[in-house]
Amino acid sequence: MVSRPEIEGSNILKRIHSRDRDHGGVFSEVTGAMGGSKTSALLSFTKHTQINHPEEKIFWSENYDSPLQIFKLGAENYKLYVQEGSNVVFRNRDKRLEVTRLGEIYFKDYDELWEITEPGIPNVVFFGDRHKWMDFMKYLSGIGSWVNIFIDEIGDISPSQTGGDLWKEIEGFAKTMKNVRRCMMNVHVNTQSVVDVDYRIRSKVMMKIYLPGARADKTSRVTQRAIDNLIRDPVNGNQAFVEYSGTFGKVRFSDIFKPLNGYHYEAHVEGT
Secondary structure (H helix, E strand, O other): OOOOHHHHHHHHHHHHOOOOOOOOEEEEEEEEEOOOOOOHHHHHHHHHHHHHOOOOOOEEEEOOOOOOOOOHHOOOOEEEEOOOOOOOEEEHHHHHEEEEOOOOOOEHHHHHHHHOOOOOOEEEEEOOOOOHHHHHHHHHHOOOOOOOEEEEHHHHOOOOOOOOOOOOOHHHHHHHHOOHHHHHHEEEEOOHHHHOHHHHOOOOOOEEEEEOOOOOOOOOOHHHHHHHHHOOOOOOOOOEEEEEOOOOEEEEEOOOOOOOOOEEEEEEOOOO
């Protein structure tokens, strides 16, 4: 028998994946401890988009100097794009960080990037400076069609406790995120801790997904005690709470996406 929390969780996931122009786009945040299936949640959302909306473009933002996660979707299931002059290279983690080519495609500006990227496949973009994603997403908000953005560790892009020009950039980014619904942007991000993300961005999150080890947001109806009781289950998937518009339910995320043998690469900005 399906429980009420499971029904609510299923309904929230349906809203996350819906394409209702009246309801518009979504902004979801996945949080949890390392190994809690945060990346698996983003990859599962990516796979769902590929299967059910192959006509839409998908953009992925990866970390630097850590294993690229997109390879977990398959050896041919991605495209890599690097901005000219960004000094981004790829290094083989199995060969003492030897610099290698991965078929990356270079672009000059946002217009060219939009033109050359393909629908129905993750387009993994490297600007050299991850903060540039804030400006790129402002550009995407003006496209006028459904577009999907996946960000691994949003705290690297809009960190908490900033000042100066970066504080102002995040202020503008918060305005972009406020408008995801009417701009038909679906933005899915993850973070190990909500406190790593600027409060102005956290306040715009529509769907919160708590995995084992997560820290509850102060505004959440999900309690820390409830999160601490979530079950890690390598067979059936880790339990998670999903919260949206005053309601919350339970779902599971299975860590079915594993690293591919021979695909242990990272992106690196030379000179840093």
